[in-house]
Amino acid sequence: MTSILTNLFDGVAYGMLLFVLACGLAVTLGLMNFVNLAHGAFAMAGGYVCMVLVNRMGWPFFAALPLAFVSAAAIGILLERTLYRHLYTRSHLDQVLFTIGLTFMSVAAVDYIQGSSRVFINLPAALQGQFDLFGVGIGRYRLTIIVICGLLTIGLQMVLAKTRFGSRLRAAVDDPRAASGLGINVPQVFAFTFAFGCGLAGLGGALSAEILGLDPYFPLKFMIYFLIVVTVGGSSSITGPFLASLLLGIGDVAGKYYVPKMGPFVIYTMMIVILIWRPNGLFGRTAAR
């Protein structure tokens, strides 16, 4: 019984992490209809920045996290303004080719700079180990992740639903032409959203180094997970991707624990079945327009 609860807890932490990693992609892929396969590269960038700051320069972990966000967002906005912008109107094939190219470049570049072995971030002692709560083993680090990601999720939902920027973004996504006719600077809104999504991915990359493992192949290994979250979750709100992340996280952890021999088989089958059953995602209206 307790092992079930522990697994559930780990799955929730994993799912929360996936959500923070992938919700930027939910915006670019789901809302802006841009196939960005290089999303994992931004997460990797954040992770490596955090690693360098903590391990090499001795920064405290919690001070390095915001910087992981900022650096990934900065890279994101730089690339958006110089490269991505030109590809919004191109065919999906062009977008796929372009972002695969970027992914390959990021993999080789990080391999060149940091070496190809897996890196670890030195966590503060307060985050290590686990404690028992009514007999359920709770990892401190995982609990931290759940708290951070939970707060982020609530914050995102509030921003989207309550603020002026949130309504601008929703308007720009619903109908870019009408929105720009009403005086909303659509490219600016998209650029800002893109950068913010990249920043979140960077933060997720920094948080996930301990759980998912951080190495130069991170963007390729987890690309499919991000895509699953977005396509299964749909894109009408952030609730869809959030639920999909939790489902994926819990499913993956449980699958690895109870049927280890099946490996990732369960997840892929689930994804294909869901996509066949509902091509626009479980909670979505339309994935692509």
Add this chain to the structure above:
Amino acid sequence: MNASSDVGYHAQRQARWHYGEVAFWLIVLACGFAFPTRYLIMTDILRLALFAMSLDLILGYAGIVSLGHAAFFGVGAYAAGLLALHGIVNEPVLALLVAGLAAMVLGFATSFLVIRGVDLTRLMVTLGIALLLEALAERFSGITGGTDGLQGIEMQPIFGQLPFDMFGKTGFFYSLAVLFVLFLLARRLVHSPFGLSLRAIKNNPLRAAAIGIPVNRRLIAIYTLAAFYAGIAGALFTQTTAIASLDVFAFERSADLMLVLVIGGTGYLYGGLIGAVIFRMLQELFSTITPQYWQFWIGLVLVVIVLIGRQRLHRWVLYVPNLIIRQFAGRKAVVAVPESDA
């Protein structure tokens, strides 16, 4: 001249063999005799060319974007490997066909998933199928040899007459023959009414359906055929290298394949063949410069190609040949820019 005979006239003109095409195949054949020390890499190029031609059939002619074409390559590779390893079908050509059919069955089964949904769903489903097969191959390591791959494959002589030699000479001419036969089939097919209807579907599925083309059935047919081609390419891989490992399903293989086709251009069949040559040469060049980081430069090539624009790039490349042809023939350029795609 009425409209339908006009269409027929142009279609037939298009389908005629040009001197350039004959020259192309003669050059390929001549390469086989001119570089006797380079059989291994040339065989590699031929396999890649066949694989790229398979993707061209669905991407260039039917407009289906696939990120998981390696699935069929892998099935063909493992099928050929298992057939040879357990001595089920010893004759290579027959084994090739059986492996191709195995991939074809998978292609037919998955085509129903692929024809549903839009580009994005197709990308995900094709990618998912390839990953699924990779996971399966790893899971059933008793059959596939797991991460070690299939080892100890020994190929029997072709038709019981021509043994595979260690320099790869037989392998090269065998691959060339297979490629040529399959090319002829594909060429016949894309110039047939069937091929024309595929182009109509690619340009506008709704309109194609309105003029009475059974869209889904055509897409299933071409997807299944492309799977057959990819399976044959995979089987050739196993037969000429005598190994089959998990990386036949790898995502990188599908991604590289896209690059091959994009370099060569889609929608005129030669794109895959030309792209394979250029891609392999680029890869050789990059890996001699930086053995470990060649992937970076491959990625850069992709990014640059997309940013410049594929159409423009092909116009630039064809500028000089067209100029020369115009000088001699004194008429409009005969080397056509490949059709726009997807």
